[in-house]
Amino acid sequence: MKSYTLKVQEIRTETDDTVTLCFKQPGLKKIKYLAGQYLTLQFRISGRRYIRPYSFSSTPLIDSTLDVTIKRVPGGVVSNYINDTVKVDDVIEVQEPLGDFVFKSDESIRSVIFWGVGSGITPLFSMIKDLLVNNSLNIHLVYGNKSNSSVIFKEKLEELKMTYSDRFQVHSFYSKEEFFIEDSHNYRGRINADFVEKLLQDIQSPSQHFICGPIGLKNTIKESLTKLGQSLDNVFSEDFEIVKNPEDFKDIYNREILLNFQGFDNKITINKGNSILEEALETGIELPYSCQTGNCSTCKGIVLSGELKMIGLEKPRTDLANNEYLLCCSYPLTDNVSIKIQ
Template sequence: MAFGLFKKKREEKSEIPSVKAGHLNLTVQKVVNETADAISIYFEQPTAGKINYKSGQFLTLIAEINGKKERRAYSLCTSPFVDSHPAVTVKRVEGGLMSNHLGDKLKAGDQLEVLEPIGNFTTTFDANNERHIILFGGGSGITPLMSLAKSALNQEPKSKISLIYANRDANSIIFKTTLEQMEMENPGRFKVVHVLGQAPSDWKGHKGFLTQEIIKQALETLPHLTPDQTEFFMCGPGPMMDIVEQSLSNLDIPKAQVHKESFTSDAGKKKEKSADDNKIIAREVTVIYDGEEYKYTVEPGETILEKGLDQDIDLPFSCQSGLCTACRGKCVSGKVKMDEDEGLSEAELNEGYVLPCVSHPLTDDVVIEIG
């Protein structure tokens, strides 16, 4: 049932990339098997114009599976400075609709609907920079780190890049050959420290799960620059990143120098701890998107995005867990409660940005502008 919904027909989106998130129809250039359960999907550049993206960002792939359009966000593993074709890496997840669909059926020449690249897990490259970029990766978390490493090596000749990469076993190392080649081509500038949970008997590297002690030992083998010349980027399973964060905190690394990309959300845990059920009641919200205004009522237990989609409003979204920021909007009036805000920077939060996919209205005058 619609609650005072105002809706107008939207114009078709162009294939030309723009600053605003939109839809692209991309042709698959090739599919590369990285490991037994991971593939990289390379796309042809659109004839209307080259896709502009930043290292560390992601694409949202849209595919019809069992009669329903599914969306999943996948990080770009390529560098806009190095690679002619943008690519994402997809690792199969047990029971995962999209990852198994792509792994089983996708081939060169196929077309995929894709949302334009977005994401804040980035950095600005400058040829004058002389810094040490230390990357922590776990499993498929290597994907955006690979993009950052390639770009840093290409754009900052004075900088050094180190990667501490944890995997289940040697066969699980995504980009293994590429990483070895990058080390050979950049002696003294690029170093990889592998950590294997199940290591072969002749393995000379770190063994077991990534621990604070292993992190401490690994950091001692890396090039040393002053603290203000070092930046840290991490991406991988939540428990791994918790260990990395604690280790860096123990070393008194300022939070401003630590950047994190999450593939999974703690929204459920946060909601259980912080939800104020007395304030979350049915309230009308106004959402402004692409110049159109929509009004509808959000019930308790619903998010602003969920109800908008139920009303057949074509709002942008991807992960629906507060991580990817595809749905990001600015709350220009009223107040909302977010179950998860990890995807937003402190500056964005201060400016009033919210994530409708995990937001509930707390006042009767909520107005959110998206795009």
């Protein structure tokens, strides 16, 4: 995997707990990416290496810098470090852009609906700008926040609404807003099934849907679409965490495995509930990784013996060989597991 060293050209404050890092593009060979993809940042904090993926909020061929937007997370080592410590002219190591949460042209599509909550707006914002400039589709953004002051990209979204008023609408939900002006595009509470069904009845079909937010939002959208008899083939979601079902761990126990990395054998105890990647990082073995949700192949390992089980994959991976596993979502089923990292 390619890596780059980028300089922070600007830091924009989006809200009280969210900043955008604007990286200067390399002078000779520009980094290419697609709207909706993510950039993986690497930091060393208190002696430990941390790697985190953050969605682009910039758009290729529209924005001159490479922008990622980071919201502070309670207890989040990296997000807090970025918000508190990173400054202009800092140099940060990043991995090449990844991700398949991108718009794919389809001549039959008439409308695109983006569904987001909080910082889930980041990849959606990148794609919205791209579609508004380079396409003629009708665009709807359904965006949930606690309050008006917590809306990320608020001014930029208003500008886009004015510029593309004929085909871009924003539907805002506020769960805790005290001073609230109700109109046809402002709503109290959270995004709900009744609204989903009403909106879908009013837009041009067929449509594509892009979701970035908590699991509850994704379930609400998919269940509503199914109820209306619409196909889920045009529904895409971005996930930055693995949803673990306790039922999947019934046959998982604490086991010791052998992990060969960079020519060295390491014996590691994998505690029930923790993935092989998680335990390796905790013991100080700096394995390669990126998304941590089973969507990329950065943490792929080859099983030499024993059996593993992958848990939490959103979609099946047909590109892996029978002995290849993604360690971010892999758990040992037997006591003789031996894995090699290429």
